[in-house]
Amino acid sequence: xxxxxxxxxxxxxxxxxxxxxxxxxxxxxxxxxxxxxxxxxxxxxxxxxxxxxxxxxxxxxxxxxxxxxxxxxxxxxxxxxxxxxxxxxxxxxxxxxxxxxxxxxxxxxxxxxxxxxxxxxxxxxxxxxxxxxxxxxxxxxxxxxxxxxxxxxxxxxxxxxxxxxxxxxxxxxxxxxxxxxxxxxxxxxxxxxxxxxxxxxxxxxxxxxxxxxxxxxxxxxxxxxxxxxxxxxxxxxxxxxxxxxxxxxxxxxxxxxxxxxxxxxxxxxxxxxxxxxxxxxxxxxxxxxxxxxxxxxxxxxxxxxxxxxxxxxxxxxxxxxxxxxxxxxxxxxxxxxxxxxxxxxxxxxxxxxxxxxxxxxxxxxxxxxxxxxxxxxxxxxxxxxxxxxxxxxxxxxxxxxxxxxxxxxxxxxxxxxxxxxxxxxxxxxxxxxxxxxxxxxxxxxxxxxxxxxxxxxxxxxxxxxxxxxxxxxxxxxxxxxxxxxxxxxxxxxxxxxxxxxxxxxxxxxxxxxxxxxxxxxxxxxxxxxxxxxxxxxxxxxxxxxxxxxxxxxxxxxxxxxxxxxxxxxxxxxxxxxxxxxxxxxxxxxxxxxxxxxxxxxxxxxxxxxxxxxxxxxxxxxxxxxxxxxxxxxxxxxxxxxxxxxxxxxxx
Amino acid sequence: xxxxxxxxxxxxxxxxxxxxxxxxxxxxxxxxxxxxxxxxxxxxxxxxxxxxxxxxxxxxxxxxxxxxxxxxxxxxxxxxxxxxxxxxxxxxxxxxxxxxxxxxxxxxxxxxxxxxxxxxxxxxxxxxxxxxxxxxxxxxxxxxxxxxxxxxxxxxxxxxxxxxxxxxxxxxxxxx
Ligand SMILES: Cc1cc2nc3c(=O)[nH]c(=O)nc-3n(C[C@H](O)[C@H](O)[C@H](O)COP(=O)(O)O)c2cc1C
Ligand code: FES
Numbered sequence: 001x002x003x004x005x006x007x008x009x010x011x012x013x014x015x016x017x018x019x020x021x022x023x024x025x026x027x028x029x030x031x032x033x034x035x036x037x038x039x040x041x042x043x044x045x046x047x048x049x050x051x052x053x054x055x056x057x058x059x060x061x062x063x064x065x066x067x068x069x070x071x072x073x074x075x076x077x078x079x080x081x082x083x084x085x086x087x088x089x090x091x092x093x094x095x096x097x098x099x100x101x102x103x104x105x106x107x108x109x110x111x112x113x114x115x116x117x118x119x120x121x122x123x124x125x126x127x128x129x130x131x132x133x134x135x136x137x138x139x140x141x142x143x144x145x146x147x148x149x150x151x152x153x154x155x156x157x158x159x160x161x162x163x164x165x166x167x168x169x170x171x172x173x174x175x176x177x178x179x180x181x182x183x184x185x186x187x188x189x190x191x192x193x194x195x196x197x198x199x200x201x202x203x204x205x206x207x208x209x210x211x212x213x214x215x216x217x218x219x220x221x222x223x224x225x226x227x228x229x230x231x232x233x234x235x236x237x238x239x240x241x242x243x244x245x246x247x248x249x250x251x252x253x254x255x256x257x258x259x260x261x262x263x264x265x266x267x268x269x270x271x272x273x274x275x276x277x278x279x280x281x282x283x284x285x286x287x288x289x290x291x292x293x294x295x296x297x298x299x300x301x302x303x304x305x306x307x308x309x310x311x312x313x314x315x316x317x318x319x320x321x322x323x324x325x326x327x328x329x330x331x332x333x334x335x336x337x338x339x340x341x342x343x344x345x346x347x348x349x350x351x352x353x354x355x356x357x358x359x360x361x362x363x364x365x366x367x368x369x370x371x372x373x374x375x376x377x378x379x380x381x382x383x384x385x386x387x388x389x390x391x392x393x394x395x396x397x398x399x400x401x402x403x404x405x406x407x408x409x410x411x412x413x414x415x416x417x418x419x420x421x422x423x424x425x426x427x428x429x430x431x432x433x434x435x436x437x438x439x440x441x442x443x444x445x446x447x448x449x450x451x452x453x454x455x456x457x458x459x460x461x462x463x464x465x466x467x468x469x470x471x472x473x474x475x476x477x478x479x480x481x482x483x484x485x486x487x488x489x490x491x492x493x494x495x496x497x498x499x500x501x502x503x504x505x506x507x508x509x510x511x512x513x514x515x516x517x518x519x520x521x522x523x524x525x526x527x528x529x530x531x532x533x534x535x536x537x538x539x540x541x542x543x544x545x546x547x548x549x550x551x552x553x554x555x556x557x558x559x560x561x562x563x564x565x566x567x568x569x570x571x572x573x574x575x576x577x578x579x580x581x582x583x584x585x586x587x588x589x590x591x592x593x594x595x596x597x598x599x600x601x602x603x604x605x606x607x608x609x610x611x612x613x614x615x616x617x618x619x620x621x622x623x624x625x626x627x628x629x630x631x632x633x634x635x636x637x638x639x640x641x642x643x644x645x646x647x648x649x650x651x
Numbered sequence: 652x653x654x655x656x657x658x659x660x661x662x663x664x665x666x667x668x669x670x671x672x673x674x675x676x677x678x679x680x681x682x683x684x685x686x687x688x689x690x691x692x693x694x695x696x697x698x699x700x701x702x703x704x705x706x707x708x709x710x711x712x713x714x715x716x717x718x719x720x721x722x723x724x725x726x727x728x729x730x731x732x733x734x735x736x737x738x739x740x741x742x743x744x745x746x747x748x749x750x751x752x753x754x755x756x757x758x759x760x761x762x763x764x765x766x767x768x769x770x771x772x773x774x775x776x777x778x779x780x781x782x783x784x785x786x787x788x789x790x791x792x793x794x795x796x797x798x799x800x801x802x803x804x805x806x807x808x809x810x811x812x813x814x815x816x817x818x819x820x821x822x823x824x825x826x827x
Contacts, residue, residue, distance in 0.1 A: 045781035045794035077783035228777035229740025235780070266686060266723050267776065305686055307721030324681035326720040342679075385741035385782035392783060426740070459740050473743050477777075483720075589753055589800045611749045613800045 009293040013174040016285055020166035032065040033087035033113055038080065038154055040073035040238040041231070041270050042392075046080035047101065054102035058109035066113060072239020074154030076141070077392035082154075083108075084127060090116045093126040096136055140408045141390050146371055146397045148379045149355045153239035158274050161281040164242040170287060172358035176250045177295040184254040185211060188357065190365035192377040197222055197313075197350030198428070198454045199530075200376070200443035206347055209337040210255040213345040217257035220341070220348045221248050223264040223271070224318060226310035227426030228477055230457030232381045233351040235393055237264065237271040240355075241278035247354030249292065249299055250361065255347055258298050263318055266305040276303050310427070310481035311531050313455075315340075315348045317483065328483045329529035352381055352456075372398030376442035380453070387414045387462035396441070403437040406460055417462035420561065421546065425454025427474045427481075428534030430541030431467055450541040452534070466561030467546045468553055471538040472500035478535040489532030492523040496539065503550065504564040506557035506630070513550055517543055557630040565610045568627055569634035572601050572614075576624035584614035584625065594639050602637030656696055663691050668702055676707050685718055694725045730765045730772035732810060734758075737787040739778030745785040751775060753803040754788070 035055055039048045052068060059066055074082055079098035085108065086094040095118055097108065104122060111117045118133075125136035136142045147153075156163040164170070176184050189204030210217060221244060225233040237244060244262070252260045262279075264272050279301050282288045292299050304322055311317045312327040319341050321327035340346025356378060360368045369377045376398040382405070385391045389411030396405060402422060406412065413419050423431045430451035432439070439449050446452050461470065479493040499516045502508040520536035520543075527533045543550060552558045559567040572584070572593075577600040584593045584601055592607035593614055601624075603614070615625040628634050656664065667688055674680060684706070688699045695718060704714045718724045736742075736751040751773070755761055758771050765772040779787050784796025790806060 041780040042783070045779065045784060045787070045796060077781065080781070080783065227740075228738070229743075229782060231778055231780040231782070268780075305683070307682055307686070307723035309721050321682065321721075322679060324678040324717065326717055383782065385785070386744050391741070423740075457740060459744060461744065465744055470740075470744065473740070587801050589756065589804070609749075609752065611753070611800045612746070616799065617801075 007178075009174045009177045009295045012286060012293045013170060016162075016165050016170070016287075020162040023162045024166050027067065030065065030067075031088070032067055033085060033089070034067045034069050036069045036071050036084040036086070038072065038074050038082040039070045040158075040235055041268075042073055042077045042235070043080045043082065044270070046077075046099075048081040050102045051081045051083065051100050051105045054105035055109060058106040059113075062109060062114055064109060064113050066109075070157050070159070071155060072153050072158045073235045073393065075145075075150060075235070075393035075395070076390070078390045079124065079392075085112065085118075087113060087118075090118065092118050093128045093130040093133060095133065096124045096127055097122055098124040141394075141411065144400075144404065144409045145395050146379050147395050148359050148368075148371065149243070149352055149381060150236065150239075150393070150395045151359075152243065153236065156240065158239050158241055159277055161242060161278065161285060161287075164240070168362070169242050169358075170246055170293075172361040173246050173249050173253075173287070174293055176253055176361055177293060177297060181211060181254045181256060182208075184250065184361070187361060187365050188254075191360045191368040192365075192375075193353065193356055193360060193368070194376060194378075194443060195350055196352035196356070196381070196453075196456070197348075198425070198452065200453060203349065203353055206337055206349070207251065207255050209335075210257075210345050210347045213338070216259075216344050217255060218341045218344055218346040219248060219252045219255060219257045219260045220318070220322075220346060221260070221262040221351060221354055222313065222315070222318060222348050223262060223268075223275075223351045224306045224313040225265065225268075225351075225455065226313040226481070227455035227457045228310075229385055229459060230383045230426055230455045232383050232393055232456050234268050234271050236351055236355055236381075237262075237268075238274050241275045242282070243355045243358055244351055245275075245278055245282060245288075245301065247357035248301070248349075249288065250357050251347060251349060251354060252299050253292070253297055255345075257347070258300065260299060260301045261304050261322070262301070263304050263306050263312075263322070265308055267308050272303060272305055279303065309483070310477070311483045311529070314529050314531060317529070318348065319346065326483070328485045329531070331528065373440065373442050375444055380441050380456070382441075382456050382458045384410050384458045384460060386458075386460040387417060387465065388412065388460045389414050398442045399440045401438050401440050402432070405441065405458075406437070410460070413460065413462045415462070417464060419460070420463050420465055421461045421467050421470075421542075423459040423461065423470060423474075423538065424451040424457075425537075426457040427478045428452060428530070428537055429454040429457070430537045431471065431545065432541065433545040436545075450537070450544065452537070454534075461561070464561055464563070466504075466559050466563035467542045467549050468500070469504055469559070469561070469563045471542050472497070472504050474538045475500055475535065478531060482531060482535070486526070486528040486532060488523045488526035489528070489535065492519055492526070493532070493535055495519055496523070496536065500539070503553045504559075505566040506553065506564075508554045510554055513543070513547075513554065557632075559629045562627050562629050564629075567631055568610060568629040569605055569631035570603055570608060570610060570612070570614065571626055571628065571634040571637070572603055573624045573626055574598075574600050574637075576622050577601050578619075578622050578624075581619065581622065583617040583619060587613045587617040589613065596637060597640070602639065604639050605631075605634065605636070656698060660692060660696065664696075664699055664702070667691060667699070671702070671706055674706070678707060678709065681707055681709065681714065681717060682721075685714075685724060689724060693729050694727055696726075696728075727765055727772075728769060729774075731770050732790055733772045733774065735774045735776045735779075735789040736762070737777070737779045737785070737789075738775040739782065739785075739787075741778070741782030741785040742787055747786040749800065750786050750788055750798045750803065753800045757803060757807065 083100040126133040193203040194200040317327040317329040336346040579599040592604045618625045704711045
């Protein structure tokens with residue numbers, strides 16, 4: 001590179017930063033309170049848009065000046081809609097409110113913004129240290145997280161490139177453009193960055209292979225996120241798209257590619273919109289296009305919408321789908337870095353991998369290595385769902401134990417239940433029992449335990465969940481998503497699913513367990529791509545660690561977690577049932593609950609669909625509805641034939 | 652089941668025909684074009700698939716082979732109120748299946764189907780991204796969290812009320 005030309009990038013960046021600072025000053029010119037509302041998919045789902053509207057209306061009605069600031073997701077999904085109110089004139093620090101319904105929003109405008117009372121009973125915490133309100137960093141959910149990739153998520157407006165620039169964004173790219181590409185690859189190598197798409201492949205190695213090739217090349221950001229219970233990639237794209245684009249641009253420069261694509265699934269309309277807009281903004285500010293930040297390096301970027309096939313997350317299948325074919329994996333080698341999209345060398349990296357790149361270059365490899373473990377440096381991002389008190393997205397240093405993550409960061413098991421299992425890595429991952437809770441979370445330890453980092457989905461199961469049932473669920477998913485190319489995966493998973501179906505219906509026989517295990521091993525050995533190779537993982541690990549649960553299903557027709565509906569029954573304990581109460585009768589969707597001659601209630605097991613609604617409806621002071629497994633243990637209460645007929649006619 | 656195109660659909664299809672003419676006809680445009688068509692029509696009627704095949708000079712069977720591979724594409728019109736029930740992991744653990752069954756029972760159709768009056772359709776989706784609210788169902792784009800069988804009933808009542816309000820408004824607008 002021409003040494004006289006290099007300062008250009010920095011000058012251009014500085015000009016953009018000045019523009020960003022100017023925009024901020026303009027916004028902050030009027031010293032009004034700021035209301036930050038988390039409006040990523042999770043927030044919107046919980047009603048953030050209604051909340052925003054309520055704020056707007058209440059402000060207008062009362063003639064109060066305040067600025068509403070739309071931000072992405074803070075990761076605290078259990079608390080959505082999340083609102084942070086920064087009202088310096090009140091003398092209070094910025095306050096974090098949770099579950100802000102439209103009603104709460106109106107109340108806060110009136111009482112806090114107008115009258116200065118922050119309503120302590122609704123406060124979650126303050127976002128800075130102070131001596132009035134507990135600082136959120138004192139809560140484990142905040143202090144134990146280490147936000148490297150998601151640092152800006154929930155702080156900035158994802159649809160405004162200037163907020164990212166003003167927060168130091170694109171500085172890593174500007175600096176990278178003044179560095180030799182090989183030095184960038186070396187720095188990423190020194191940081192020990194491993195791919196967050198599941199397998200943990202060293203990123204620098206992948207880049208250096210691609211850099212060594214000639215001619216046209218492509219770089220692709222893999223945001224296909226097929227795991228049916230994970231949403232980290234989506235959240236990052238929706239909350240801070242520019243960090244991913246910056247990482248992708250650096251990757252393109254480092255390997256010498258002039259075209260980059262972001263492969264986002266079409267089911268993520270908000271992410272698609274935000275990324276598309278982010279690319280447009282970057283282009284119009286000269287960060288993408290003919291000459292990136294005036295460096296002379298050319299980079300075009302576009303969004304490709306994935307059409308929702310789990311297997312398309314696999315890199316060769318992803319490429320096939322971009323070329324306009326069925327997304328079926330092809331044999332590797334050749335690897336995409338040799339012959340990928342349209343036969344050209346192609347680097348494919350996960351969203352989180354790319355989002356890790358700017359902070360690494362900014363703070364240096366050393367700083368990155370100071371977090372995490374020696375072999376898995378950096379942070380891990382999980383979407384923790386299921387029976388925990390505080391589900392949501394968490395970013396923790398690699399090496400944190402499962403116990404810390406589940407009990408400290410996520411608040412432990414909900415409803416004071418006991419822990420049964422944790423499923424890590426989605427459909428390709430495994431199920432681990434309590435004895436593995438001290439396993440550190442890193443690529444290698446998880447694989448050793450039989451699970452894997454996989455997609456980063458984590459499902460925590462309490463005693464009320466059935467491991468066999470959840471494994472059946474994952475297998476049903478992989479079986480459906482199997483592309484059908486290789487026999488082991490196509491037919492093998494079907495046989496496995498049939499056995500699991502029998503198990504969860506209580507129709508399995510003793511030999512089925514062995515058959516299941518053999519099939520699982522064969523599929524693992526014989527499948528072509530990662531989908532088939534990992535599909536048996538949930539079953540294999542659970543057979544290893546939870547065999548007694550499988551045996552209970554086979555031998556006793558009993559589901560220990562009472563989740564497999566064919567194996568359970570509901571009944572009403574007559575001693576506890578109250579005569580005058582009709583709660584369960586009213587809520588039953590199939591009229592299975594009936595009134596007995598004593599005006600107490602019974603359940604018609606023939607009509608009952610086991611939805612459990614009556615159990616929820618039964619007032620806690622009576623607590624009369626019981627669930628039991630195996631089903632035949634439920635006491636039978638006879639229904640009078642007349643009523644019986646009526647109900648059946650109605651049904 | 653063979654649906655006839657409604658007059659509006661035919662008009663949209665005609666518009667699409669004009670607009671894709673200017674589109675690249677490389678094979679790699681196949682999926683983006685199908686997406687564009689589905690975005691406008693809500694599904695891929697046979698006429699539209701044929702149009703895409705002709706434009707790209709790809710055999711019709713090949714276009715179907717690709718389109719049917721992906722979950723995104725549908726070949727029947729969705730209902731006016733498309734109901735999507737989340738079958739993601741978190742929702743499964745919290746009883747998503749029970750919610751699906753309730754919708755199916757209530758509408759007397761199965762997932763993947765549309766009611767005869769084209770008012771409702773039921774679909775299963777995987778993880779809507781708000782697992783903390785599991786189980787989740789969507790009506791159109793609106794997410795409803797913490798679903799329960801009784802809430803399914805409530806939803807239909809709400810839709811009914813909404814319809815009546817719209818009806819009234821339309822009448823009012825018409826008379827003005
Ligand atoms: C069945 C299957 C599904 C996959 N799904 C994803 C996915 O959703 N997102 C992703 O980034 N990688 C996924 N991968 C991994 C990719 O093939 C690839 O390894 C990854 O995108 C590389 O990025 P990384 O080096 O940054 O990890 C999947 C792999 C398999 C076998
Ligand atoms: S699993 Fe239903 S929203 Fe995530």
